[in-house]
Amino acid sequence: MTTRFSIAVLAVLGFAMGIGLSLRPAPVDSYIVQGVSVADVRALVIEQGGKITHELGVIRAVAADLTAGQIADLRRHENVRRIYDNGAIEAAAKGGKKNTTGGDTTSGDTTGDGTTDTSTATDTFYTTLVNGDAVHQMGIDGTGIGIAVLDTGLWKTTGIRYDSAGNTRIKAVYNAMTDQVAASPLSGDDPAGHGSHVASIAVSSLITADGTARYNGVAPGAHLVSVQAFDENGQGTYADVIRAIDWIVANKSKHKIRILNASFSAEARSHYWDDPINQAIMVAWRSAIFVVAAAGNRGPQAMTIGVPGNVPYVMTVGAMTDSFTPSDPSDDKLASFSSAGPTYEGFMKPEVVAPGGHMRGLVQNNATLATAYPEYYDGDYFEMSGTSQATAVVSGIAALALQAEPWRSVDELKCKIMSAAKPATITTGKGGNKTTTLAYSVFQQGAGQVDAYATVMNQTIDCANNGLHIDNDIDGTQHFGGRANQDVDGAYFLMGLDGYMWTNGYQWTDGTLWTDGYQWTDGYMWTDGYQWTDGSVGIDGYMWTGGDGLSTDGYQWTDGGLSTNGYMWTGGLTEMATMSTWVEPE
Structure with a gap:
C-alpha cells in the first residue's frame, strides 16, 4: 500500500513540476496462475487487472497476461499455489531413409480426390x-x-x-x-x-x-x-x-x-x-x-x-x-x-x-x-x-x-x-554354460x-504403480520417488535389487534377440514407488538426502538443477519442447 501511494505521489509531482515524466505501460507476459480453485484465481487475476486467456480447470488454474508487478502481488496471496511461465512448445520432425524393403510405394491417391485408396x-x-x-x-x-x-x-x-x-x-x-x-x-x-x-x-x-x-x-x-x-x-x-x-x-x-x-x-x-x-x-x-x-x-x-x-x-x-x-x-x-x-x-x-x-x-x-x-x-x-x-x-x-x-x-x-x-537379451556360452543377460x-x-x-x-495385472497414491500426488499431500540411485563412480542401479547396474553406455552387439524367456529379479519391483519427502525416505538401507539436485545416499545427480521454490521454475518454461526431435534415421 505504501509503495503504490509513493509512486502515485511522485508521478503527480513530476507532472506538476514540469519534469515531463513519461509513463509507459508495463510489459506483460503470459503466465499460468494456480490456486485453490479456478473461480478464486480468476477473481484474483481480474482484481490485479490481468487479462485471462485460458481457464484450466483440470489443474485449478488460469492463464493470463500479467505484468511483473501484478505477478509479484499475486505471489504474495495465500490462495495462490503456483505461478508458471506459459512457455512455448514446438513440434519438429525428421524424416527417415527411403523405403528399401520392397513394399509398394505407389501413390495412394489414384483417383485424385485427395484421399488414399x-x-x-x-x-x-x-x-x-x-x-x-x-x-x-x-x-x-x-x-x-x-x-x-x-x-x-x-x-x-x-x-x-x-x-x-x-x-x-x-x-x-x-x-x-x-x-x-x-x-x-x-x-x-x-x-x-x-x-x-x-x-x-x-x-x-x-x-x-x-x-x-x-x-x-x-x-x-x-x-x-x-x-x-x-x-x-x-x-x-x-x-x-x-x-x-x-x-x-x-x-x-x-x-x-x-x-x-x-x-x-x-x-x-x-x-x-x-x-x-x-x-x-x-x-x-x-x-x-x-x-x-x-x-x-x-x-x-x-x-x-x-x-x-x-x-x-x-x-x-x-x-x-x-x-x-x-x-x-x-x-x-x-x-x-x-x-x-x-x-x-x-x-x-x-x-x-x-x-x-x-x-x-x-x-x-x-x-x-x-x-x-x-x-x-x-x-x-x-x-x-x-x-x-x-x-x-x-x-x-x-x-x-x-x-x-x-x-x-x-x-x-x-x-x-x-x-x-x-x-532384448544376449546369450553367451555353449551347452550348460549358456548365460543370458x-x-x-x-x-x-x-x-x-x-x-x-x-x-x-496376458493376465498379469498387478505389477504397475504399486506404492503410489495418485489422489495424494494431485492434492500435493504426498509425492513419490523410485528405486534408482547412482553410485560414486556414476553408475546407475536399483536399490535393493541386484543385476541392474548401468554405466550410462550405449552398446549394441550382434545376436540381440527380443525374448520372453528372461527372468526378472523380484518380478517388476523396480517399478514400485516410495514416498518422497526430500530427505527422509529410506529404501533398503539407502537414504534420499534431497535438495535441489536430488542427491541419493550422499551422491549428487550429475544432471541436477531442478527448482523447488514453489513458484517460478529455474529458467522458466522458455525451453522449447519437441514432438519428434530432429534425429538421424535408424
Missing part, C-alpha cells in the same frame, strides 16, 4: 513386428475404443477417416488454441502433418496391396478424437496443451475416450509433480484415461526422459528399430536417439520400447512436414523416426487390449503391456519391446 497401400511392417496381425486375426481391432490424439490435427484421408468396418471413426475435433469444437468431426485439418502421421500408425485401416491383407495401423477399428494444441509450424503453449487435456477429461464419457496419445516431450524443469502439464496428465490418468507418452528423443544419455513421460503413473515409450530389415530380427536394436531413465525422482523409465525408426505414416502433401522435407515423402506416406511414432504403436496396442477386456483399469492395462513385453539396461529398454498378441492374452 486402400488398393494401393504400402506395407508399413510395424504392425507385424509387434504381432498386431495375430490379434486382428482373432477379430480384435480396437473397435469401441476411443483414442484422443493431442497433436497438430488430423488429415481426413481414407485410412484415418474410416475404420476397419468402413464407418467414419472421427467423433470430434477440438482446437485448444481457439477453444472451439468443430461443427462437424470431418472438418478441420492438419497443416503440420505430425498428428496425421502418429494417428495413422495407431489406427490406419488401409490394407496392403500385396495380397497379404495386413492393416497399416495397429488398431484399425478404434475411433479417434482429434485435439489440436499445435499450429502449422508445430508451435503451441503450455496453456494450450493443458486446455486440451482439460477438454479431453471433460468429454471422456461423451466420446468414449479410453486412451490419450501424447507424442510430445518437453525437457523436465522441475519435479514431476510441479510441472503443470504433468498435473493435468495425472488428472487424466485418475479419470481412467490411459496416457501413453513419448520418452523423448534426447538419448542415449541417462536422465533424459521428458515431460510428460516422467510422470510415474503413465506408460512411457522408448523406440527401437529393425535396421531396415523387418523380416530379420537379428539386427534389431534400441534406437540411439531414444531417451533413457531414470527420472530425477528415481523412477525407471521408459516402461517399454516399440518400433520408432523410419516409420511410414500418412501425411497430406501440402503439410509442413511434406513440403519441408520432400525427400522423405512418397505417395501420401512420410517416413520419420522418433519416440512419437513408438508412442502411437503402444496406443494402438492399448486399444486392442481394451477391446478384449474393456473392464481393465489403467494400472492393470499398464501392467499387462509391460509384463508381456520382450526384453540384458542387451540394454532397464533404464533404456524398460521391460522390453511390446507385443500386441502377448498383451491381449
